[in-house]
Amino acid sequence: MEIVSELIKSYFLSFALILGIIIMLVENRKERPQGTDHIIVIVVILSVIVMNKAADDLFRWTLYDDTRNYNGDGAMTLMYIRSAMEHVLFPLIAYIELLLIVPLKKKYVFFLPELICMIAESVNLGKPGIIFSYNKYLGYEDGPLMLLPYFVGMIYLLLLMRYSILFIKEKEMSKGVTVIFIVFLTLAECYLEAAYIVVDVMDEIVALDVIIYYFYLVAIYQSEMKIKLRTSELELERSKRMLMLSQIQPHFMYNSLTSITYLCDKDASQAKRALIDFSKFLRKNLEAMTNKNLVPIKEELEHTKVYLSLEKIRFGDDLDIIFDVKDSDFMVPVLSVQPLVENAVKHGINRSESGCGTVCISTEETEVCHKVIIKDDGGGFEVESLNDLDEGHIGISNVRKRLFDECGGELIIKSAPNEGTECTILIPKENHYENSGN
Known part of the structure; x- marks a missing residue:
């Protein structure tokens, strides 16, 4: 001892x-x-x-x-x-x-x-x-x-x-x-x-x-x-401002207002509804600049429907829209679904050989995540070309960054020329996301 x-x-x-x-x-x-x-x-x-x-x-x-x-x-x-x-x-x-x-x-x-x-x-x-x-x-x-x-x-x-x-x-x-x-x-x-x-x-x-x-x-x-x-917060604010500006582009405003003006003579009640939808669309994009929280998927889908209602005025029967919502109990970054749907209409349906097509927006739940799938049967493109986009085409990169920064989400894109495009948003479930960070 x-x-x-x-x-x-x-x-x-x-x-x-x-x-x-x-x-x-x-x-x-x-x-x-x-x-x-x-x-x-x-x-x-x-x-x-x-x-x-x-x-x-x-x-x-x-x-x-x-x-x-x-x-x-x-x-x-x-x-x-x-x-x-x-x-x-x-x-x-x-x-x-x-x-x-x-x-x-x-x-x-x-x-x-x-x-x-x-x-x-x-x-x-x-x-x-x-x-x-x-x-x-x-x-x-x-x-x-x-x-x-x-x-x-x-x-x-x-x-x-x-x-x-x-x-x-x-x-x-x-x-x-x-x-x-x-x-x-x-x-x-x-x-x-x-x-x-x-x-x-x-x-x-x-x-x-x-x-x-x-x-x-x-x-x-x-x-x-x-x-x-702090840098991430500043970058996120910059991304939201750029997103807002990219979503309120002059050509979209011009097309929407032109369609509403046409409806004023043809169908005043429909023109009124279109004008209300247009104001809702602008208000939502402006709110996105100051919204620092995630929003319910239901709210994001409602905004997407408002956008599509305006596009339907211009496309008419050339644009078919299908919603298949099987899962609605989760949150997403604001303006994360609507820009992808806009890409499906503008770059998919509008540039297809026939000029018409279908956009399907669906949600589903798995054991580890919630899914939002935006699919179109339009022109499609080479996925590798996304690496060469400049700041004038920030929609996809902006959504991808905000999904990752705000909720650990992921954006997967599958496409091929003349075969349409499928965009899948993966939102980890809360417990799964927290565990993955440990």
């Missing part, structure tokens, strides 16, 4: 700090900021280092005999391996932290000092004394290259400081001063440890560095998420 008590006293702080890092990783597992995987690797390495040193102390407290000659003994071999591992793993921690912020092209070049250290430690195992050695009583003795592991560690720490400063300037992170502090602290510890002024506190210093560095990564992650969220 006395030995266990001594181990706990000697390594309590090290293991407590490592446990603290693990708890932070678990608590922030949903955020998963960039670099989390690197921190996990560092925790593993740090745990190996601490257990490596604890094993050395346990051996010396229980089995070690200071009068015994250990030359050729397995214990001496293990001591060499243990020290070599420690010398190699400490600089490796700084290198892994460096990987998070250095330019992509330089990452492998920066491994060269660690590789030299590994080779030197391997050579030392075969020919003891280059870096360190043990005498026959397992006393540690420095070699001519005894400072090599500390020198390699300092190289990485200086590089970490340099690139941290550049990283901070690039991202304008005031919190980055903490990185400069931890690098300076570890540099000082490397010097003091190499000079035997302070010994056996490197584990605690490195563990503390990793905790601070992890909080730094989380701060960067949260700041970037705020920027991305």
Whole structure:
């Protein structure tokens, strides 16, 4: 029990700090900021280092005999391996932290000092004394290259400081001063440890560095998420404005008003209904600019019917419309169905060889999502051509983006020349969508 008590006293702080890092990783597992995987690797390495040193102390407290000659003994071999591992793993921690912020092209070049250290430690195992050695009583003795592991560690720490400063300037992170502090602290510890002024506190210093560095990564992650969220909101507002403008195009207004004017002389009551529908259509498109919420599919289908009623005035019997609504208990982004129906009429039916055709709008439910299907038997097109559309033809790309941003939805388009077009909107069910984000 006395030995266990001594181990706990000697390594309590090290293991407590490592446990603290693990708890932070678990608590922030949903955020998963960039670099989390690197921190996990560092925790593993740090745990190996601490257990490596604890094993050395346990051996010396229980089995070690200071009068015994250990030359050729397995214990001496293990001591060499243990020290070599420690010398190699400490600089490796700084290198892994460096990987998070250095330019992509330089990452492998920066491994060269660690590789030299590994080779030197391997050579030392075969020919003891280059870096360190043990005498026959397992006393540690420095070699001519005894400072090599500390020198390699300092190289990485200086590089970490340099690139941290550049990283901070690039991202304008005031919190980055903490990185400069931890690098300076570890540099000082490397010097003091190499000079035997302070010994056996490197584990605690490195563990503390990793905790601070992890909080730094989380701060960067949260700041970037705020920027991305704000950018996404601005882009969404821009998309809605462009959608509204694209839906109230002069040619559509001209055609609708011309048809209504014609009806005024032919059928006043029908002209009145058409004028009411036209005002409803305009009002809905204007409301879309400020509507930040999803709307019931019933509401979206009603707006689509208003649009189609205006097109029916112009097309008459040349345009057949079929609604097959089997599922009406879900929400969609505003103006997500009507633009696709408009494309079916304008680019499908109107450009078909006969100039007439049928547009079918249907809804259905599956286990994981709600479906809205817009199908026409018009001219069709090559789906690959959608990649070449300019900002004047934003309907499809706009709908696709808003479906994804607002409800995790998806738009699938199938078409071929002279074979018609089928557009399918997939809206994940609420529980399925939430789960997919975890």
